[in-house]
Amino acid sequence: xxxxxxxxxxxxxxxxxxxxxxxxxxxxxxxxxxxxxxxxxxxxxxxxxxxxxxxxxxxxxxxx
Numbered sequence: 001x002x003x004x005x006x007x008x009x010x011x012x013x014x015x016x017x018x019x020x021x022x023x024x025x026x027x028x029x030x031x032x033x034x035x036x037x038x039x040x041x042x043x044x045x046x047x048x049x050x051x052x053x054x055x056x057x058x059x060x061x062x063x064x
Contacts, residue, residue: 005036009029009032
């Protein structure tokens with residue numbers, strides 16, 4: 001996923017420059033960011049199991 005983001009970020013930025021529209025870049029990258037977050041969560045579930053993930057999330061919420 002990181003490789004995809006790296007490649008696409010350059011493509012989206014060049015297109016945004018051509019269009020003179022930075023919002024284009026932001027919009028496209030936000031989609032990739034959401035997808036990356038989903039992948040990250042899935043990896044955490046796989047590595048820690050569901051209960052381990054809940055403990056991690058609860059720990060993060062209580063630290064705030």
